[in-house]
Amino acid sequence: MKNQLPLAIILGALLPLGAKASPIIYEGFTQGTGNPALVGYSGTSEIGLSGTWSSLGGQSMTIRDGSGGQWGTPRANWPAAEHSQWWLTQANRSLTSTLDLTVDGTFYMSYIIQSDQADHGSQVGFVNTAGTSELMAGDGYGGGGRGITAYYGALGGSISQNGGGVDIAGFSGQTDYQVIAQFTRASGNLSVTLDYYLGAYGGTLEATRTISLGAVSDTFNQLSIKADGWVNLDEIYVGATLADVLPAPVPEPSVVALGGLGILALLMLKRKSKSIAC
Numbered sequence: 001m002k003n004q005l006p007l008a009i010i011l012g013a014l015l016p017l018g019a020k021a022s023p024i025i026y027e028g029f030t031q032g033t034g035n036p037a038l039v040g041y042s043g044t045s046e047i048g049l050s051g052t053w054s055s056l057g058g059q060s061m062t063i064r065d066g067s068g069g070q071w072g073t074p075r076a077n078w079p080a081a082e083h084s085q086w087w088l089t090q091a092n093r094s095l096t097s098t099l100d101l102t103v104d105g106t107f108y109m110s111y112i113i114q115s116d117q118a119d120h121g122s123q124v125g126f127v128n129t130a131g132t133s134e135l136m137a138g139d140g141y142g143g144g145g146r147g148i149t150a151y152y153g154a155l156g157g158s159i160s161q162n163g164g165g166v167d168i169a170g171f172s173g174q175t176d177y178q179v180i181a182q183f184t185r186a187s188g189n190l191s192v193t194l195d196y197y198l199g200a201y202g203g204t205l206e207a208t209r210t211i212s213l214g215a216v217s218d219t220f221n222q223l224s225i226k227a228d229g230w231v232n233l234d235e236i237y238v239g240a241t242l243a244d245v246l247p248a249p250v251p252e253p254s255v256v257a258l259g260g261l262g263i264l265a266l267l268m269l270k271r272k273s274k275s276i277a278c
Helices: 007-014 253-277
Strands: 025-027 049-057 062-064 080-101 105-115 121-128 133-140 148-154 176-186 189-198 205-215 218-239
Touching: 025 049, 080 105, 080 121, 105 121, 105 133, 133 176, 133 189, 133 218, 148 189, 148 205
Parallel strands: none
Antiparallel strands: 025 218, 049 080, 062 080, 080 218, 105 176, 105 218, 121 133, 121 218, 133 148, 176 189, 189 205
Protein backbone atom coordinates (compact mmCIF):
# COMPACT_ATOMS: atom_id res chain seq x y z
CA MET A 1 0.00 0.00 0.00
CA LYS A 2 1.36 3.41 -0.94
CA ASN A 3 2.08 5.92 1.80
CA GLN A 4 -0.08 9.03 1.48
CA LEU A 5 0.67 12.57 2.64
CA PRO A 6 -2.07 14.57 4.37
CA LEU A 7 -4.15 16.46 1.82
CA ALA A 8 -3.62 19.74 3.72
CA ILE A 9 0.15 19.55 3.13
CA ILE A 10 -0.30 18.84 -0.58
CA LEU A 11 -2.77 21.71 -1.01
CA GLY A 12 -0.54 24.02 1.03
CA ALA A 13 2.29 23.38 -1.39
CA LEU A 14 0.11 24.25 -4.39
CA LEU A 15 -1.48 27.45 -3.06
CA PRO A 16 0.36 30.70 -3.99
CA LEU A 17 1.79 32.53 -1.02
CA GLY A 18 0.11 35.87 -0.29
CA ALA A 19 -2.79 35.11 -2.64
CA LYS A 20 -5.68 37.59 -2.65
CA ALA A 21 -8.90 38.22 -4.51
CA SER A 22 -9.24 40.92 -7.15
CA PRO A 23 -10.42 44.49 -6.47
CA ILE A 24 -13.00 46.13 -8.71
CA ILE A 25 -11.36 49.56 -8.27
CA TYR A 26 -7.71 50.38 -7.60
CA GLU A 27 -5.66 53.58 -7.73
CA GLY A 28 -2.07 53.55 -6.50
CA PHE A 29 -0.72 56.56 -8.45
CA THR A 30 2.01 54.15 -9.50
CA GLN A 31 3.16 55.99 -12.61
CA GLY A 32 3.25 59.41 -10.91
CA THR A 33 7.00 59.81 -11.07
CA GLY A 34 8.59 63.22 -11.41
CA ASN A 35 6.01 64.77 -9.05
CA PRO A 36 3.27 65.56 -11.62
CA ALA A 37 0.04 67.39 -10.82
CA LEU A 38 -2.86 65.15 -9.82
CA VAL A 39 -5.22 66.98 -12.20
CA GLY A 40 -4.81 65.40 -15.63
CA TYR A 41 -3.04 62.31 -14.27
CA SER A 42 -3.88 58.77 -15.38
CA GLY A 43 -1.69 55.75 -14.81
CA THR A 44 -1.57 52.39 -16.51
CA SER A 45 -1.82 50.11 -13.47
CA GLU A 46 -5.20 51.28 -12.18
CA ILE A 47 -8.28 49.03 -12.15
CA GLY A 48 -11.86 50.09 -12.87
CA LEU A 49 -10.97 53.71 -13.66
CA SER A 50 -11.03 55.73 -16.88
CA GLY A 51 -10.05 59.20 -18.03
CA THR A 52 -7.95 61.44 -15.82
CA TRP A 53 -8.27 63.04 -12.40
CA SER A 54 -10.08 66.37 -12.41
CA SER A 55 -10.47 69.05 -9.75
CA LEU A 56 -13.80 69.94 -8.19
CA GLY A 57 -12.23 72.82 -6.30
CA GLY A 58 -9.64 73.85 -3.75
CA GLN A 59 -5.86 73.81 -3.93
CA SER A 60 -3.79 71.82 -6.38
CA MET A 61 -2.58 68.37 -5.38
CA THR A 62 0.61 66.66 -6.51
CA ILE A 63 1.64 63.04 -6.93
CA ARG A 64 4.88 62.73 -5.00
CA ASP A 65 7.36 59.98 -5.76
CA GLY A 66 9.44 60.49 -2.64
CA SER A 67 11.39 63.54 -3.78
CA GLY A 68 10.23 66.98 -2.77
CA GLY A 69 7.49 65.68 -0.47
CA GLN A 70 6.56 66.95 2.96
CA TRP A 71 8.49 64.15 4.63
CA GLY A 72 12.16 63.60 3.99
CA THR A 73 12.11 59.80 4.10
CA PRO A 74 10.12 58.18 1.26
CA ARG A 75 7.44 55.79 2.40
CA ALA A 76 7.40 52.21 1.18
CA ASN A 77 4.39 52.81 -1.05
CA TRP A 78 5.38 56.00 -2.86
CA PRO A 79 4.15 57.57 -5.15
CA ALA A 80 1.14 59.04 -3.32
CA ALA A 81 -1.28 61.91 -3.86
CA GLU A 82 -0.13 64.73 -1.61
CA HIS A 83 -2.02 67.72 -0.25
CA SER A 84 0.34 70.23 1.34
CA GLN A 85 -1.66 73.25 2.43
CA TRP A 86 -4.83 74.28 4.22
CA TRP A 87 -8.20 74.70 2.46
CA LEU A 88 -10.23 71.74 1.34
CA THR A 89 -9.48 70.13 -2.02
CA GLN A 90 -11.60 67.58 -3.90
CA ALA A 91 -10.64 65.58 -6.99
CA ASN A 92 -12.60 62.98 -8.98
CA ARG A 93 -11.98 60.27 -11.56
CA SER A 94 -14.54 58.30 -13.61
CA LEU A 95 -15.32 54.63 -12.97
CA THR A 96 -15.55 52.15 -15.84
CA SER A 97 -18.68 50.61 -14.29
CA THR A 98 -21.39 51.94 -12.02
CA LEU A 99 -21.42 51.27 -8.29
CA ASP A 100 -25.02 50.30 -7.52
CA LEU A 101 -26.51 51.21 -4.17
CA THR A 102 -30.13 50.79 -5.20
CA VAL A 103 -30.03 47.20 -3.94
CA ASP A 104 -28.99 45.69 -0.61
CA GLY A 105 -25.48 44.33 -0.26
CA THR A 106 -22.00 44.93 1.15
CA PHE A 107 -18.76 46.23 -0.33
CA TYR A 108 -15.40 47.27 1.11
CA MET A 109 -12.93 50.09 0.57
CA SER A 110 -9.41 50.63 1.89
CA TYR A 111 -6.78 53.31 1.54
CA ILE A 112 -3.61 54.53 3.24
CA ILE A 113 -3.22 57.97 4.80
CA GLN A 114 -0.25 59.78 6.27
CA SER A 115 -0.32 63.12 8.07
CA ASP A 116 1.79 65.13 10.45
CA GLN A 117 -1.16 65.94 12.71
CA ALA A 118 -4.54 64.56 13.80
CA ASP A 119 -6.37 67.76 12.80
CA HIS A 120 -6.64 67.21 9.05
CA GLY A 121 -9.17 66.10 6.47
CA SER A 122 -8.76 62.87 4.48
CA GLN A 123 -11.68 61.11 2.84
CA VAL A 124 -12.32 58.76 -0.07
CA GLY A 125 -15.68 58.03 -1.64
CA PHE A 126 -17.88 58.36 -4.71
CA VAL A 127 -19.90 60.88 -6.73
CA ASN A 128 -23.32 59.82 -8.01
CA THR A 129 -24.20 59.50 -11.69
CA ALA A 130 -26.37 62.62 -11.52
CA GLY A 131 -23.36 64.65 -10.39
CA THR A 132 -25.31 66.07 -7.45
CA SER A 133 -24.42 63.92 -4.42
CA GLU A 134 -21.39 62.29 -2.83
CA LEU A 135 -20.80 59.37 -0.48
CA MET A 136 -17.61 59.96 1.50
CA ALA A 137 -15.83 58.17 4.36
CA GLY A 138 -12.77 59.11 6.41
CA ASP A 139 -11.51 61.83 8.73
CA GLY A 140 -13.25 65.21 9.02
CA TYR A 141 -10.69 67.01 11.22
CA GLY A 142 -9.82 66.20 14.82
CA GLY A 143 -11.32 67.45 18.07
CA GLY A 144 -14.35 69.57 18.75
CA GLY A 145 -16.80 66.70 18.25
CA ARG A 146 -15.61 65.98 14.70
CA GLY A 147 -13.20 63.17 13.76
CA ILE A 148 -14.12 59.96 11.91
CA THR A 149 -17.15 60.38 9.67
CA ALA A 150 -19.13 59.09 6.72
CA TYR A 151 -21.94 60.90 4.97
CA TYR A 152 -24.19 60.95 1.93
CA GLY A 153 -25.10 64.46 0.87
CA ALA A 154 -24.74 67.28 -1.60
CA LEU A 155 -21.66 67.25 -3.83
CA GLY A 156 -18.89 69.45 -2.44
CA GLY A 157 -20.35 69.45 1.07
CA SER A 158 -18.63 69.99 4.40
CA ILE A 159 -15.96 67.43 5.20
CA SER A 160 -16.86 67.41 8.90
CA GLN A 161 -20.59 66.73 8.58
CA ASN A 162 -21.89 63.81 10.60
CA GLY A 163 -18.78 63.88 12.80
CA GLY A 164 -19.06 61.96 16.04
CA GLY A 165 -16.06 62.97 18.13
CA VAL A 166 -14.09 59.77 17.45
CA ASP A 167 -10.53 60.92 16.75
CA ILE A 168 -7.47 59.09 15.44
CA ALA A 169 -4.56 59.63 17.81
CA GLY A 170 -0.86 59.25 17.25
CA PHE A 171 -0.25 61.06 13.97
CA SER A 172 3.35 62.19 13.41
CA GLY A 173 5.62 62.87 10.47
CA GLN A 174 6.02 59.23 9.46
CA THR A 175 2.79 57.60 10.64
CA ASP A 176 0.76 55.54 8.18
CA TYR A 177 -2.78 54.36 8.80
CA GLN A 178 -4.71 51.91 6.68
CA VAL A 179 -8.40 52.76 6.63
CA ILE A 180 -10.83 49.88 6.12
CA ALA A 181 -14.42 50.91 5.34
CA GLN A 182 -17.34 48.48 5.15
CA PHE A 183 -20.49 49.75 3.40
CA THR A 184 -23.59 47.70 4.17
CA ARG A 185 -27.03 48.41 2.72
CA ALA A 186 -29.81 46.42 4.41
CA SER A 187 -33.55 47.01 3.95
CA GLY A 188 -32.66 50.15 2.01
CA ASN A 189 -30.63 51.70 4.85
CA LEU A 190 -26.87 52.25 4.55
CA SER A 191 -24.33 51.96 7.37
CA VAL A 192 -20.56 52.49 7.17
CA THR A 193 -17.99 51.03 9.57
CA LEU A 194 -14.55 52.67 9.53
CA ASP A 195 -11.48 51.08 11.14
CA TYR A 196 -8.08 52.82 11.38
CA TYR A 197 -5.13 50.42 11.65
CA LEU A 198 -1.68 51.68 12.52
CA GLY A 199 0.68 50.81 9.67
CA ALA A 200 -1.48 48.22 7.94
CA TYR A 201 -4.40 45.87 8.44
CA GLY A 202 -3.44 43.44 11.17
CA GLY A 203 -1.63 46.19 13.07
CA THR A 204 -3.03 48.01 16.09
CA LEU A 205 -6.65 49.08 15.66
CA GLU A 206 -6.42 52.71 16.79
CA ALA A 207 -9.98 53.90 16.18
CA THR A 208 -13.31 52.63 14.88
CA ARG A 209 -16.80 53.99 14.30
CA THR A 210 -20.04 52.80 12.69
CA ILE A 211 -22.26 55.48 11.13
CA SER A 212 -25.88 54.90 10.11
CA LEU A 213 -26.78 57.01 7.08
CA GLY A 214 -30.44 56.03 6.77
CA ALA A 215 -32.16 55.33 3.46
CA VAL A 216 -29.81 55.53 0.46
CA SER A 217 -30.75 54.54 -3.09
CA ASP A 218 -28.34 55.83 -5.72
CA THR A 219 -25.74 54.86 -8.31
CA PHE A 220 -22.19 56.21 -8.45
CA ASN A 221 -19.79 56.58 -11.37
CA GLN A 222 -16.83 58.59 -10.02
CA LEU A 223 -14.14 57.92 -7.43
CA SER A 224 -13.54 60.97 -5.23
CA ILE A 225 -10.92 62.11 -2.72
CA LYS A 226 -11.01 65.03 -0.30
CA ALA A 227 -8.02 66.42 1.58
CA ASP A 228 -7.29 69.36 3.85
CA GLY A 229 -4.01 70.06 5.56
CA TRP A 230 -0.78 68.13 5.13
CA VAL A 231 -1.80 64.64 4.13
CA ASN A 232 -0.91 61.87 1.69
CA LEU A 233 -3.52 59.48 0.23
CA ASP A 234 -2.53 56.24 -1.47
CA GLU A 235 -3.38 52.63 -2.35
CA ILE A 236 -7.15 53.01 -2.82
CA TYR A 237 -8.97 49.67 -3.18
CA VAL A 238 -12.68 48.90 -3.59
CA GLY A 239 -14.04 45.36 -3.71
CA ALA A 240 -16.86 42.98 -2.90
CA THR A 241 -14.98 41.26 -0.06
CA LEU A 242 -12.45 42.25 2.59
CA ALA A 243 -9.80 40.20 0.79
CA ASP A 244 -10.32 42.35 -2.33
CA VAL A 245 -9.14 45.50 -0.59
CA LEU A 246 -6.13 44.17 1.30
CA PRO A 247 -2.80 44.20 -0.56
CA ALA A 248 -1.21 40.75 -0.45
CA PRO A 249 0.90 40.58 2.73
CA VAL A 250 4.56 39.60 2.71
CA PRO A 251 4.53 36.05 4.13
CA GLU A 252 6.20 35.40 7.45
CA PRO A 253 9.42 33.31 7.31
CA SER A 254 7.59 30.42 8.97
CA VAL A 255 4.92 30.50 6.25
CA VAL A 256 7.58 30.52 3.54
CA ALA A 257 9.27 27.56 5.22
CA LEU A 258 5.96 25.69 5.42
CA GLY A 259 5.32 26.31 1.74
CA GLY A 260 8.80 25.02 0.95
CA LEU A 261 8.22 21.92 3.06
CA GLY A 262 4.98 21.29 1.19
CA ILE A 263 6.76 21.42 -2.15
CA LEU A 264 9.52 19.17 -0.80
CA ALA A 265 6.88 16.74 0.43
CA LEU A 266 5.32 16.60 -3.03
CA LEU A 267 8.69 15.81 -4.58
CA MET A 268 9.32 13.08 -2.01
CA LEU A 269 5.88 11.58 -2.65
CA LYS A 270 6.52 11.53 -6.37
CA ARG A 271 9.94 9.94 -5.85
CA LYS A 272 8.53 7.30 -3.46
CA SER A 273 5.72 6.46 -5.89
CA LYS A 274 8.27 5.77 -8.61
CA SER A 275 10.23 3.47 -6.25
CA ILE A 276 7.10 1.45 -5.40
CA ALA A 277 6.17 1.18 -9.06
CA CYS A 278 9.53 -0.41 -9.73
